[in-house]
Amino acid sequence: MKSAKLIIVLTLTAIISGAILSVLAGITQPIIDEYQTDVLKTAVGDVLPNINSYDIKIIENTKFFVGKDRNNKPINVAFEAVGDGFQSKLKILVGMNLDMTKILSIKILSQLETPGLGTKIETDPGNKEDDAWFGKQFINLNTSSSLTYLKNEKPDKSKGQIMAITGATISSKAVIDIINATMAINRPLFTKEVN
Amino acid sequence: MAKKKISLLKEFTKGLWDENPVLVMLLGLCPTLAVTSSAINGLAMGLAVLFTLTASSTIISSVRKIIPKEVRIPTFIIVIATFVTITDKSMAAFQPILHKSLGAFIPLIVVNCVILGRQEAFASKNNVGRSIVDALGMSVGFTITLTVLGAIRELLGAGTIFSLQLMPDSFVPWMVMILPPGAFITLGLMIGATNWINARRER
Numbered sequence: 001m002k003s004a005k006l007i008i009v010l011t012l013t014a015i016i017s018g019a020i021l022s023v024l025a026g027i028t029q030p031i032i033d034e035y036q037t038d039v040l041k042t043a044v045g046d047v048l049p050n051i052n053s054y055d056i057k058i059i060e061n062t063k064f065f066v067g068k069d070r071n072n073k074p075i076n077v078a079f080e081a082v083g084d085g086f087q088s089k090l091k092i093l094v095g096m097n098l099d100m101t102k103i104l105s106i107k108i109l110s111q112l113e114t115p116g117l118g119t120k121i122e123t124d125p126g127n128k129e130d131d132a133w134f135g136k137q138f139i140n141l142n143t144s145s146s147l148t149y150l151k152n153e154k155p156d157k158s159k160g161q162i163m164a165i166t167g168a169t170i171s172s173k174a175v176i177d178i179i180n181a182t183m184a185i186n187r188p189l190f191t192k193e194v195n
Numbered sequence: 196m197a198k199k200k201i202s203l204l205k206e207f208t209k210g211l212w213d214e215n216p217v218l219v220m221l222l223g224l225c226p227t228l229a230v231t232s233s234a235i236n237g238l239a240m241g242l243a244v245l246f247t248l249t250a251s252s253t254i255i256s257s258v259r260k261i262i263p264k265e266v267r268i269p270t271f272i273i274v275i276a277t278f279v280t281i282t283d284k285s286m287a288a289f290q291p292i293l294h295k296s297l298g299a300f301i302p303l304i305v306v307n308c309v310i311l312g313r314q315e316a317f318a319s320k321n322n323v324g325r326s327i328v329d330a331l332g333m334s335v336g337f338t339i340t341l342t343v344l345g346a347i348r349e350l351l352g353a354g355t356i357f358s359l360q361l362m363p364d365s366f367v368p369w370m371v372m373i374l375p376p377g378a379f380i381t382l383g384l385m386i387g388a389t390n391w392i393n394a395r396r397e398r
Binding site: 002005006009014017020021024025027028029031032035110112114115116117125126 | 276
């Protein structure tokens with residue numbers, strides 16, 4: 001009889017807990033989803049300049065955000081690039097022109113890199129002039145060849161070069177590697193579909 | 196119950212100093228070290244623990260007589276996990292930016308030994324009123340400690356407290372303070388100071 005009581009108490013606890021949580025999930029999930037859609041919408045707007053609206057196009061399980069101008073003509077495209085950073089998963093939204101030869105802008109959607117070092121890929125509070133300087137290097141970056149990074153040298157945008165962060169070379173390299181790898185897969189996928 | 200009943204006030208204040216969960220009992224150090232890279236993170240973590248601990252202690256102490264002792268630990272964990280999930284989901288919905296910076300550490304409150312420890316050592320043996328006071332004292336002590344630890348690290352590591360610039364512009368931030376070693380160094384010094392003060396008081 002003793003063990004029956006154990007089972008009953010534990011089962012009841014679990015049922016009550018489950019009931020409470022399912023009610024809570026019903027309330028909070030829509031708010032969380034809405035927030036995430038909002039974040040994505042803002043991010044797409046940030047990486048695709050001059051767009052009026054965008055369409056989500058799924059080609060072989062890869063999501064493309066196709067930016068459109070006022071006349072509903074596609075003008076640029078964005079996609080998510082995901083991969084391993086120094087100590088966390090990096091999720092980057094990359095905005096490009098339609099034939100994917102030039103990056104328009106990028107945005108780090110999520111990262112948990114080393115505070116004060118790797119986190120500079122997103123914001124660098126130490127740089128008083130522009131705390132987003134690392135990401136801004138990607139604006140109008142030529143991608144006809146693979147992206148590379150330099151240290152202590154002035155990078156050349158037409159050659160797809162950017163400056164690595166001092167003390168966070170691995171995080172800097174990870175951003176480039178992730179973009180390179182995703183671009184290599186997405187470019188043929190997207191250009192074939194569009195043309 | 197041979198233990199002498201102590202006053203409710205004493206029950207509350209013991210968590211602040213004499214039995215401070217972090218500085219004296221050295222419990223819950225994992226989140227303490229990991230999230231305190233800034234004052235706001237420390238405060239948010241503390242408040243999340245405050246809610247979870249108080250709610251769990253209330254429930255556990257009110258049902259303490261019907262929980263068989265063989266299954267008490269799983270029951271405690273289910274109750275704690277329920278409240279942690281409530282905190283996690285509500286934070287994600289209403290404070291998404293804070294939620295993002297605390298990351299994986301909110302779900303990990305489930306295994307924070309401060310909380311399980313209070314259920315086992317206190318709430319399962321005392322009435323509801325006392326348990327709530329005990330939980331509040333412990334979690335306020337925890338919150339203050341984490342906020343102070345976060346503030347020290349943020350001040351030295353970034354020159355700010357609660358994102359307010361306090362150091363002059365010429366101040367060069369000590370990068371190490373917001374990295375994991377800074378957490379160990381600061382916490383070690385705080386524990387040392389606590390022991391030093393206590394040793395002097397006894398004399």
